[in-house]
């Protein structure tokens with residue numbers, strides 16, 4: 001199994017993950033409620049987000065936390081999100097970038113939960 005190396009790998013990672021998340025009985029409705037039929041736009045944004053983090057190709061500009069501040073999400077949702085994310089990585093990739101992706105996702109999930117709890121923007 002290979003590591004995450006280029007934009008094709010990022011696309012595979014993001015598309016695989018959100019295909020699972022969209023079908024998840026708990027997380028799916030939360031995403032679909034906001035995104036509705038704008039999935040292509042969301043996927044494109046998430047591909048650029050991970051391209052920026054993992055490949056240092058700076059195609060994402062934005063505020064990652066902002067759209068989450070009013071979502072009905074708590075620890076159990078983030079745990080579920082991370083579980084799917086880690087599974088998708090482990091099924092497709094192995095290596096330092098794959099490890100970094102899992103570590104960064106975990107850190108972001110912790111940061112989002114902290115911000116949600118402290119009610120800050």
Ligand code: HEM
Pocket residue numbers: 027030031034035038042045046049061062063064065067068071073077078081104105108109112
């Ligand atoms: C239960 C967990 C989560 C849920 C339900 C969730 C849901 C969402 C939703 C509904 C959007 C808005 C999409 C739109 O406006 O089109 C969004 C955007 C986004 N999410 Fe999440 N998310 C979760 C966790 C995470 C985590 C852990 C990360 C980071 C690794 C993340 C990164 C992002 C980014 C970067 C955006 C785009 C922000 C922008 O507009 O620039 N999300 N998410």
